[in-house]
Amino acid sequence: MTKDPVCGKRINRGKAHAAVEYNHFLYFLCCPVCQAQFEKEPRRYAKPDIGVRVKQGVQ
Numbered sequence: 001m002t003k004d005p006v007c008g009k010r011i012n013r014g015k016a017h018a019a020v021e022y023n024h025f026l027y028f029l030c031c032p033v034c035q036a037q038f039e040k041e042p043r044r045y046a047k048p049d050i051g052v053r054v055k056q057g058v059q
């Protein structure tokens with residue numbers, strides 16, 4: 001389980017609408033609306049304790 005950083009809803013990673021990488025962390029969004037909101041203002045929503053760390057060197 002992870003948390004949608006925009007709406008705060010708990011979501012299953014496998015069922016998330018989208019996964020967006022920002023600043024070496026991956027964030028899972030529940031729907032297109034949350035994804036658009038996150039991509040518009042990632043700095044506002046991105047919190048490392050919610051995101052999943054992306055291994056360095058992997059694109």
Ligand SMILES: [Zn+2]
Nearest residue numbers: 004007030034
């Ligand atoms: Zn959401």
